[in-house]
Amino acid sequence: MITNRANSIEIKKINRNVIYQFLYRHDPISIQEIAQKLNLSLPTVTHNLKELLERDLVIETGLFESTGGRKAKAISYNPIAKYAIGLDITKNHVGAVLIDLNGNVIKHVRKQYPFVNSKAYFEWVGVLIKQFIDECKVDDKKILGVGIALPAILTHDKKMVNYATVIDFKGGNIASFSECIPYPCILSNDANAAGFAELWFEGNIQNAVYLSLNNSVGGSIIFSKNIYTGENQRSGEFGHMTIVPNGLTCYCGQKGCVDAYCSAKILSDSTDGNIAEFFRLLKVKNEPQIVLWEEYLTHLVVVINNLRMLYDCNVIVGGYAGAYMDEYIEHLRELVSRKNTFERDGSYLQICRYKLEATAVGAALQLVDNFIDSI
Ligand SMILES: [Zn+2]
Structure with a gap:
């Protein structure tokens, strides 16, 4: 009896989640359409929607044109039922x-404040968040x-820092942040x-x-919409692939790493660290x-082709430098297609969609993702 009841609660939760995700x-x-598309009964959909409406997670957005009979209500999820904050912690900025819930950026700020592994720094981050939310x-x-989001490799449970050289936070703990921030924190x-x-x-791209x-080169591998983290959370460290033996x-101390040839700094060092100025010139x-650009591309093209050969999926270029490459995409595609063993096609190469604060948005979206799963 208890088992049956548990099962029915479980099924109810699954149906509610399926409807919300849909x-x-x-x-x-x-x-009617929800019921049809999800192969659920009308009473089941109606019952779950009532509950989601009461929680303000879905809204009625109007009426559809009638095809005879009563007009059907248009149901939508409520994008402003919840919000999430994302932080991008870098060596010199936050x-x-x-x-x-839709991933729209409502507001963003960027402050210069060098990372220091000290109580004063984390307290400052706490104050920044409080002010930001007030605004x-x-x-x-x-x-x-x-x-x-941190420039660091995390432990499997994402509560601690395993490896960090860009910021001095090796052995760091999520508690350093969460003690100063009055909201749930994830790294x-x-x-x-x-x-x-x-x-x-x-929607259609899975991988x-x-x-x-x-200013340092990194990356990630997304497989079936999820991050492939590797055995040691060190996947996608493309910056440390060797492209020039003894280069x-x-x-990191090694020679010939991608980072030494393709970091944004290679370009922006010619313009006092200003990447926008580099691309203007x-x-x-x-x-x-x-x-500089032509020299840079000779290495970048090798990296991109290697990634295509390894993973056989779209390669998205982002970061400070990648964000400025829209104008050069056709040239870049031509260059990478010449290296392609299988076809003269570089259309797999894309430039990032988020030009600003992609990292902070992604860190916040992890919370949205968890929330959607929890409904
Ligand atoms: Zn390296």
Whole structure:
């Protein structure tokens, strides 16, 4: 009897979740259509929708045109039922975003504040979040939590830092943040978060590789919409693939790593660290920038082709440098297609969708993802 009851509660929860997830991925739709598409009975759908409406998680958005008989109500999920905060912690800055359930960026800020593994730093982050939420003017109770992206490799349970050289946080713990932030906190690897954000809205694309060209090079492998983390949470560390035996020294200590040839710094060092200025000068055909760019591309093209050969899926280029590459996409596709063993086609190469704060958005979307699963 208890088992039966448990089963029926379980089935009810599964149905509710299936309906909510369906609404999340579709335009406004009628109750009849939901029942039809999900192969559920009308009473089951009606009952679950009533509960979701009471929780303000779904809304009625109007009426469909009548095809005879009564007009059907249009049902949609409510994107502003909850919000999530995302933080991008870098060596010298902190970026913060507030997103709704749809992943829309409601507000973002970026502050210069170098990372220091000290109580004062984490307290400052706590104050920043409090001020940021006040400015956003959203109901405190609607905030799911804070997703924190770090340039670091995390432990399997994502509560601690296993490896970090970009910021001095090896052995760091999520508690350092959560003690100063009055919301649930979760940690993410920065490149994994950005890759996760890129694929969130790509309904049809299940697999992709994300190459992050920031001041350090990273990446992520997304398989069936999930991050492939590897055995040691070290997957997608494309910055430390060797492309030049005995080549330039990487910050990791090895020689010839991708990072030493393809980090955004290779370009922005010519413009006092200003990547936007680099691409502006490149556009007006300034000689030093053209020379740097062509040299840079010889290595970037090798990396992109290697990723295509390894994973046989779309390669998305992002990060500070990648965000400026829309204008050069056809040229880049031509270059990578020449390296392709199987076909003269570079259409698998894409430039990131999020030009700003992809990492912070991705960190926040992890909370949205958890929330959707919990309904
Ligand atoms: Zn390296």
